[in-house]
Amino acid sequence: MEPDVSIETSCMIRIAVLPIGDVPPPLLRDYHSMLLRHHAIPLSTISSFYTEHQKSPFAHQPWDSGSLRFKFVLGGAPPSPWEDFQSNRKILAVIGICHCPSSPDLDFVIDQFNAACKGYTSALVERCFAFCPGDSQLEDGKKRENLVLFPPSDRATQEFHLQTMMQDIAASLLMEFEKWVLQAESAGTILKTPLDSQATLSSEEVIKAKKRRLARAQKTIGDYCLLAGSPVDANAHYSTALELARLTADYFWYAGALEGSVCAILVDRMGQKDSVVEDEVRYRYNSVIVHYRKSFIQDNAQRVSPLTFELEATLKLARFLCRRDLAKEVVELLTSAADGAKSLIDASDRLILYVEIARLFGTLGYQRKAAFFSRQVAQLYLQQENRLAAISAMQVLAMTTKAYRVQSRASISRHPLSNETESGHADGGKMHHQSVVSLFESQWSTLQMVVLREILLSAVRAGDPLAAWSAAARLLRSYYPLITPAGQNGLASALSNSAERLPSGTRCADPALPFIRLYSFPLHPSQMDIVKRNPAREDWWAGSAPSGPFIYTPFSKGEPNDNSKQDLIWIVGEPVQVLVELANPCGFDLKVDSIYLSVQSGNFDSFPLSVDLPPNSSQVIMLSGIPTSVGPVVIPGCTVHCFGVITEHLFRDVDNLLLGAAQGLVLSDPFRCCGSPRLRNVSVPNISVVPPLPLLVSHVVGGDGAVVLYEGEIRDVWINLANAGTVPVEQAHISLSGRNQDSVISIAYETLKSALPLKPGAEVTLPVTLKAWRLGLGESDTAAGKSASGSTGRNVKDGSSPSLLIHYAGPLGDAGDLETNKSSVPPGRRLVVPLQICVLQGLSFVKARLLSMEIPAHVGESLSNLANVDGNPLDETVGYGNKIERLVKIDPFRGSWGLRFLELELSNPTDVVFEISVSVQLEKSSNGDDLSVDYAAEYGYPKTRIDRDYFARVLIPLEHFKLPFLDDSIFSKDWQSDGYTGGRNPIFSERNTKAELNASIKNLISRIKVRWQSGRNSSGELNIKDAIQAALQSSVMDVLLPDPLTFGFRLARNGSENASKLDLPKELNTSIQPSASKNFVIAHDMTPMEVLVRNNTKETIKMNLSVTCRDVAGENCVEGTKATVLWAGVLSGITMEVPPLQESKHCFSLYFLVPGEYTLVAAAVIDDANDVLRARAKSKSPDEPIFCRGPPFHVHVDGTA
């Protein structure tokens, strides 16, 4: 059988093209391709070379439209035994091709050519074309027969030259054909085929053969007419031949003549196909096939069979009909042709048959059928077990890969269309189910594995390591679940063996293992966050975050940063990381020599990594790299160096695979079978690279660990900021975020501001003062529990610590640039410095109480300074050197020594010791005439030590500060707060007074500071303001308000003195007091005394005053049976009326019988008390008598009993 047969083959003149001498293969191919252009020489062009020697037998030669067709057989072909039957099988001409530079001796070339031509006895014309002759060869004038030198020139000239030569050959051939035909007509030629019996002919057969000879001669003449391009002549001869052959029952030749006649019809019609011609051809060829079949002779079937001609005829018809709309007919023909393959004796015939069937199916568009027969061809090749056959097998199999969907990616990329559709799939985020399915169309895994295995086998046999590697990689990657571990190991070793024979650094389009998918793109750590910069605003970072409560605002629509979620900004020169997950689902150890991100945009340096993956395992690794220049970065996948070959692994492929696995369309999910959890689809964000930005790096001086603070502790921390970037920091701003922001007392903004611009490499240290916040209720419980067990890490993690947000930015860029393009402003950055504060429970406050103490005054001549210190309470404290004594002072309104303490009860639940120090800031004098002593200095009280798990009480002495008089305006508040209704309308501005009162309380509280210290460097302040306020609020009246009446006693030795004393209290106070400090009362002596009553209200008070005297035991010693004191004057029921803010006195005398200590107490019942007084006395009912009692006064009585 012959390859590539068609009906028109019968009219083609076969020319052997032989390389003469040494011709490099590429050049030979080049010369051959030049020849191929001249496969048809129109008759009209050869007339100049044609000379009619005698009358042409081709009477109907179409000189104007016909042509001679050539079929060039490169390398020639051995003579066929069927030459006589089909003249087109003869090699009718030989063209030698010689490349002169490699064969200098032209004589030798001619000899070689002549020797080569000896093999082609049927050749009628022989020419040797010598290309590129040297000068010497050109000058060699010797005329050589059949040698044509093509002088070196440009290609066009050379082609023209060649065309001329071909026309010459065509003309020569035509003349030879004429000669042959004339000869054949006149003399009888013997035409035999292998089909004819080789045995000695019997007489009967000789007669039969003689009869047949005429038909055969006519058929052969018809063949020559056809070759000469004269179909009409050919047809005439064929008709005769058909008649004669039918008569002689020479079916074989009958079929041959019929074939020739069909060809003549087609050539005559010049390729025009209409349905009439088609029907005619179909009819005739069916007849041809039938007649070939008829000529089958059983007795020589073993040796020779006309089957090949039958099959060729079938193929010729199929090729002629090969159109989509006749597919069914063609398929029938091809199927029957394929059936004939079994009967073919020669394996190469079968090969050719399958090749032709595959080609025809391919032409028909039946790719799977074509692939099937191609694989049959490949199997026939593989049976031959030699390298060339293996190469052929490999190439044929490579053609089938498309139909079986196992093609190498290298071949896919050659087809832009398929590539396009693939990327189209990948772009759509949501794939429709159907399109997902279409990705996995025709997953005939069994077939695919067989084909890949055969490719692997043939590639190994053909010695093509790259193809073998690629096939093994595809096999392993796609079908690992169907391959046994032993098979997987075999493939792994096949990969390694192939790689050994490849040069290092070989790339292959088909990835092997591992499977790589994108795990995540880590966003910038908070230390290097990038913030869009709004140059129009002072706080340029503010606009970057979406403002307002709405996720979507119509105003932001259309802004280019709408899809900011998908955007990722990388910075030139700063390393970035991408997490990818690798999976090795196979049963062998996978050693990835290097893996790095493959970036197409070329502005990224990626760092390779080496990974070892154990069998059936997956691993997340971090791939890093550095962007090198500004622009977008596209990361389609990773470049992997594994099994000795560099491959590109695209994320998209694995994504599609996983999608298919999710739909149950793919065999297995490689990550899932490695035990990796299912992961959502990570899409590659749009990554853009921006120019270098400054980069601040922070660390806390003294270690980045958490600062452990007790509640209320105050401590400074120093934060060191260094510019690790290559651009100076020109703007910086610090703000706070997170919880407990008020725990940051101060930040040294100025230090940062003054350090700007911060050059690359420069550092600045910021002091930050922290005050530990109070733990909440639940917090303190757990914190206490934790501190007991010694763990301190809890508070750091729960995010209760505040963070410093440092927004900083580099230079703005050119001003002109800024105006033209707003987006060109380089972004700023944000550094988040979490202040890691671990607050431990410190001293805890239990309660606060106000304690008051009264020390009775001694009755003396000079003590009655009731009104002296009015409004000037500090007066008395001046002279005291002792600090404690200073606090014990006369209550100017009560007349007794009074002492008030704020008692704080504290507990120490911690395991350290605390020391408490209380300080009260002294009130600065508000009076201008007061002494200019600076009282701002604090009192230093001895420190109180609280051991662990102990309670302690701290006393804070309070100074007096009372209002000068009792006024109803004060009570207006009290009434309201106590729920009184219907009280008098306040006269004074109620609010002012209240505010005054509150202010005074606040003033008091703010002056009290309780500081604590623990260990060497922990110190802080107890926040007890609220507690004090609560404690004071209840007793504020007692502390602040004077009693309505003030009582005082004194010895009245000299009435005139007393009067003057009252008039000039101050003078006396200073002059007499020191001398009068020695007051004594003697027993058995009449002691004149007087009681002073001061009215602290603004209204006259009428009262009923009484004075009692008690001894040490508290017995009333004035009345009763055992009275030890005698008296003169009135002691009880004294009716008295005191004008507002005035005092009255009442004189009486006492006679002490027994020396000792006595106490004098004055008391009064106020008549007709008004509301103010009632309120002050907290009386419940208006009928209740208002009773005022003065403080006790001590009297020391000297003398002998």
Place this chain on the structure above:
Amino acid sequence: MATTACFIIVSRNDIPIYEAEVGSAAKREDAAQLHQFILHAALDIVQDLAWTTSAMFLKAIDRFNDLVVSVYVTAGHTRFMLLHDSRNDDGIKSFFQEVHELYIKILLNPLYLPGSRITSSHFDTKVRALARKYL
């Protein structure tokens, strides 16, 4: 019973969703592969032929050597393909019709995604029983 028979169901996306070697001949791996190759190639012919007739059973549409491919196309364009070496058109037709009923039952399963592989062992058992009965 036929000596060689290979039954395969191909989804409308040309993916084989069920495969069974139902012949009585000894199982040979390369033969099974060849069967699949033949059936795969026959899809080309089915795709044209299916639209030329309203019948579901397309009879023998292709052959290779002495193996014949018979095809039955459902309304959803799922193709039942049988490769066989016997000439028993009636039996094959009955076989296809009964398998079609089984296939419809599979389709009615709400958990079955049309176009995915049929993994039901019950289906497999039934199909093999039908093959013994009709082929």
